[in-house]
Amino acid sequence: MTAKESTPVQVGAAAVPYGHAIGSEKWRGSALAQQLQGKIKLVFEENLGLVDFHLPNRICILYVSETDLVSGNGFKRRLVRFRNASNLHGIVITEKTRLSEQYFPPIQKFIVLELGMTLLPVASQSETSQLIIQLVREQSKEHESNPFFHRKRPHLMETSVLQTVQQIPGVGKVKALQLLQQFPNINKLSNASIQQLELVVGRVLAQQIYTFLTQTK
Amino acid sequence: GSKVCLKEKQLPLCILVNTREVSSGPEVISLLKTKHAVKVEVCSLGDCDYIVSNRLAVERRSQLEFANSTNRNKLTERIQHLQSMFERICVVVEKDKVKAGDTSRIFHRTKYYDSMLSSMISAGIRILFSSGQEDTASLLKELALTEHRKNAGILVPTEVTGHKREVLQFYLSIPHVSYVTALTLCHHFDSIKQMTNSSVNEISTRAQVSHKKAEEIYSYVHYVLESQILAGSVNIKEKQ
Numbered sequence: 001m002t003a004k005e006s007t008p009v010q011v012g013a014a015a016v017p018y019g020h021a022i023g024s025e026k027w028r029g030s031a032l033a034q035q036l037q038g039k040i041k042l043v044f045e046e047n048l049g050l051v052d053f054h055l056p057n058r059i060c061i062l063y064v065s066e067t068d069l070v071s072g073n074g075f076k077r078r079l080v081r082f083r084n085a086s087n088l089h090g091i092v093i094t095e096k097t098r099l100s101e102q103y104f105p106p107i108q109k110f111i112v113l114e115l116g117m118t119l120l121p122v123a124s125q126s127e128t129s130q131l132i133i134q135l136v137r138e139q140s141k142e143h144e145s146n147p148f149f150h151r152k153r154p155h156l157m158e159t160s161v162l163q164t165v166q167q168i169p170g171v172g173k174v175k176a177l178q179l180l181q182q183f184p185n186i187n188k189l190s191n192a193s194i195q196q197l198e199l200v201v202g203r204v205l206a207q208q209i210y211t212f213l214t215q216t217k
Numbered sequence: 218g219s220k221v222c223l224k225e226k227q228l229p230l231c232i233l234v235n236t237r238e239v240s241s242g243p244e245v246i247s248l249l250k251t252k253h254a255v256k257v258e259v260c261s262l263g264d265c266d267y268i269v270s271n272r273l274a275v276e277r278r279s280q281l282e283f284a285n286s287t288n289r290n291k292l293t294e295r296i297q298h299l300q301s302m303f304e305r306i307c308v309v310v311e312k313d314k315v316k317a318g319d320t321s322r323i324f325h326r327t328k329y330y331d332s333m334l335s336s337m338i339s340a341g342i343r344i345l346f347s348s349g350q351e352d353t354a355s356l357l358k359e360l361a362l363t364e365h366r367k368n369a370g371i372l373v374p375t376e377v378t379g380h381k382r383e384v385l386q387f388y389l390s391i392p393h394v395s396y397v398t399a400l401t402l403c404h405h406f407d408s409i410k411q412m413t414n415s416s417v418n419e420i421s422t423r424a425q426v427s428h429k430k431a432e433e434i435y436s437y438v439h440y441v442l443e444s445q446i447l448a449g450s451v452n453i454k455e456k457q
Contacts, residue, residue, distance in 0.1 A: 057339070091338065096346075105352060112345060113363050118338055121346055123326070131331045138335035147293040148300065148340030157440050160392045167387040186438040187413040215380060216407040 008049045008085035009060070016056045017041075018140040021132065024048040035129035040136045050082045053132065056139040058088045061132060066095040069103045076110065083115050091135070093128055096121035161186065170208050175201055179209075189213070230361045231256040231371040233268040233396060242277060244350035245357070253358040258375035260396065264298045267357055268397045270364030270371060271425045272304040277353060281313050281322060286329040296342065302395040304427055307343040307360060311353050369425075371397060373404040384409060391437055393430075401425050413438040 016022055020041040027033045028044050036042050048054070053061035062082060068075040082090055092111050096104050104121065111119045122128045143149045164186060165176040182200045183189040190213040197206035232255050234246055239259060249255040262268060267275040276299065282288055299306050315322050337344060345360075347353040364370055377385050381403055388399035405423040406412040415423070421431035 101348075104346075105348075105355075108345060108356075109359055112343065113359055118344070119346075120334060120344075127326055130326070130328065131334075134328065134331035134335045135338075138332065138339050146336045146340055148296060148336055148342055155392055157392075157437070158442055160390070160437070161440055161442060164387065164390040167383070167390050169383055180442050184441045186440075190410040190413045190438075212380075212383065213409045 008081045009051055009088065016054050018056050019136065020056065021136055022048070022054040024052050027052065030125075032125045032129050035126060036132060039129075039133045050078050050085070055132070055136055059135065059139065060086075060088045060090050061135075062090055062092045063128070064092055064094040064107075066097050066100045069094065069100040069107065079111065079115060079117065083117065090115075090117040092117055092119045093131065094119065094121055095123070095125075097123060165189065168209055168212050170205050175205070229254060229256045230358065230365060231258065231375060232357060232361055233262060233371070233375065234259050235262040235266050236260065238266055238277070242350055242353070245277070245354045248351060248354035249357060253354060255358055255361065256375070260375075262396050264295055265302075265396070268371070268395065269357060269361040270369040271397055271401065272369050272427075273307060273360065273364055274299045274303040274305070274395070275307045275309060275357060275360065277309045277311060279313050280310050280324050283308075283310050283333070284324060284327060284330040286327070289329075289333075292333075296337075301393045302398075304430075305343070307345060308337065309345045309347050309353055309356055311347040312349060314349065373401050375400065377403060391434060393433060398424055398426055398430070 020043065021036065023033060023036075023042050023044050025044050025046045025048070033042060033044075050062065051060045052063040055061065060082070062079060064075050079090070079092065094100075094104075094107070108119055111117050120131060122131060138146070161180070162173070162176050165171060165179060166173060168176075171179065178200050179189060179197075182196070183192050192210070194206050194210045197209055200206075201209070230253075232249060234249075234257055236259055238246060246257055246259070249257050265274050266277045269275055276296065278292070283292070296306060296308070313322055313324070334344060345356050347356055361370065377400070385399055385403050387409060388394060388402045389396065391399075394402075401424050402412060405425075406415070412420070415435075417428065417431045417435045420426070420434050421428050424431065424434070426434070
């Protein structure tokens with residue numbers, strides 16, 4: 001596959017090893033690149049197209065500078081082209097400074113809500129390097145060390161069911177246990193007839209429970 | 218296009234707000250009502266700041282609080298709890314008001330702050346940055362609007378009275394069921410009996426939840442209590 005100048009995203013750059021980043025040739029020698037080197041393995045490649053850095057796990061960094069923000073909507077076209085050309089996870093890092101601050105809210109709306117990409121503001125290039133290092137490190141971590149990777153938290157079903165039954169007006173813990181002894185789950189309980197309920201609780205409460213579970217309005 | 222507009226006109230955008238936000242974000246609430254014409258329903262949402270659709274919860278955090286690593290456990294627990302109830306989570310990081318000369322409240326970007334952002338992003342949590350309460354209000358409105366366009370908007374009545382209030386409490390006691398799902402169960406099922414007799418697909422359609430969440434609800438109402446805990450009830454009887 002030949003990567004032409006017009007290729008928006010270089011497909012091969014999607015598989016980046018952990019702890020590495022592929023940077024666009026245009027960043028070679030920059031202060032940002034210097035700050036990254038030593039902390040992560042940075043390799044430069046030509047023809048990365050719209051992307052500034054490729055990180056592991058199909059993450060792409062698109063850098064939008066203060067000048068880009070101030071000088072109009074040109075960068076928007078670049079982001080839309082990226083979005084249309086690939087299904088990689090695009091993270092836009094933008095310089096939010098005193099000068100560009102006023103442009104931030106509409107840009108955030110466009111990037112996050114309309115394009116569904118991630119936007120992270122930074123105040124300077126040194127903040128950018130710190131952020132990219134963390135993003136790379138995050139990808140090299142085991143999933144278990146990310147607290148937000150959904151793990152099923154164990155909870156006691158028994159306790160919950162008991163609490164749910166106690167939400168029926170007039171039913172406390174004792175009555176709830178007695179009911180569940182006869183009707184072992186919520187479905188069975190809600191299908192019980194008044195007569196069946198009366199065998200467990202008094203006539204008045206049986207009527208009350210039956211009405212609560214079956215009342216339509 | 219015109220059909221959608223009509224639908225939007227009939228039903229105002231609706232956002233559920235936690236009672237706690239009345240004191241911590243009063244400007245957010247009043248701007249949602251006045252400037253953005255959003256229908257705001259203040260209710261006890263427990264661990265959740267804002268619910269903007271059937272599936273999206275929004276957590277509002279001050280930037281200083283977010284960046285302070287001593288809040289790490291509290292914040293992660295809260296987000297994990299939201300994750301157990303909602304398909305989508307969005308965190309709004311709101312800049313703090315800084316009084317002139319108060320240097321203790323100036324934000325310094327730390328490694329912790331960046332690592333927190335990185336963890337959230339890689340877990341699919343959306344992050345928005347706000348310059349203050351006014352900005353937060355307009356972000357909430359935009360989020361609600363986007364969700365509405367994706368047919369996930371809150372369309373059920375948010376007020377509950379009488380018998381329905383007790384039924385709502387019943388549904389809220391189901392583990393990992395959010396306030397908006399409990400509300401939808403309340404309005405889209407004629408009775409609790411009808412709900413517990415429904416199939417997974419019926420629950421998914423009527424409660425407007427994912428298939429996975431519907432399965433969770435289904436297995437909960439069919440969960441058979443083990444004899445151990447019921448044996449405990451015999452003891453209680455004997456004590457009486």
